[in-house]
Amino acid sequence: MGQSHEDVAHGTALGFRAGCRSRGGCPLHQSATLLTCVEAEFARRGDYAIARLPIDEPVARVKAVATPQSSRVQERARERRESMRNPRTGARVGKRASSEPPHGTTARYLRGCRSSGDCPRNADDLSCVEARNAARRNQARRRGVPAYRASVDATQVARVIRTLPDTGVSLRKFAKESGVGRTTVAGLANGSVPRVHPDTLARLARALDAIRPAMEKERA
Ligand SMILES: [Zn+2]
Ligand SMILES: [Zn+2]
Known part of the structure; x- marks a missing residue:
């Protein structure tokens, strides 16, 4: 690859796109004030304010300010x-x-x-x-708060949801009635979503309880 990134401004997304793709290889590797080209590129993808900067503008290394007492x-x-x-x-x-x-x-x-x-x-x-x-x-x-990943097993309710279309309730309709996203409901039905947040499970269960009489009538 004859691609040279020697003459591009380092510390920029443009530098990354011109081929400066290794953290250690960028002259700004240990800079305390500017990001490397790789970091600039990713900062650009993750931060709207940075994404609005010109692509050839070096990005300052600003420490994320922790605001635990954020009012x-x-x-x-x-x-x-x-x-x-x-x-x-x-x-x-x-x-x-x-x-x-x-x-x-x-x-x-x-x-x-x-x-x-x-x-x-x-x-x-x-x-x-x-x-x-x-x-x-x-x-x-x-702000540095780790992701809260508490979720609960949803196989029981998924089993019931899977039978809904046979009783005349489309998954789309069920999603609307339960207030749970269509993607989640579809994922439960096809097994790609095995666990859900407890609040979601509660909403699903409530909606199933509400339509159960109709389901049983259909089945009888
Ligand atoms: Zn660079
Ligand atoms: Zn809305």
Whole structure:
């Protein structure tokens, strides 16, 4: 490969794209002030503010500031700033066609969309409630709070969910009625989602209880 990255600005995503792809190989390897090209590239992918910088601009090495006592006010401000981002990808969500923010965002949650069952959801199948929860988890993660992975076995409820289509209840309808994401419901039905959060299990169980009489009638 005759690709030379000697003449590109190091510490930039452009340097990474020009071939400076090893941490040790970048002249900024031990810089306390600037990121290496690799780090700049990944910082760019993970941080919207950095992604807005010109691609050939070196990225400063700023230590993530821990804010354990982050006040409620700061949190609300951050929530507003981040509310237009897709919590999973960090990408900005849609264009603001109307004055209302799109569904599947914290912004719309703050405007009052608080029911997963009624929310039309975004392209990732997230309701406003789920988007807000995801955003809050991400914020906590950035502040150094480890991911909370408590989940419970869902094979029992998955078994029942699998029988729903035979009793005339589509998975889509069940998802809407339970307030659980379509992706999760489909994953339970096809076995790719073996465990769920306890809250999710409770919602599924409640919805199954509500439709059980109809199911039994169908079966009889
Ligand atoms: Zn470099
Ligand atoms: Zn919504």
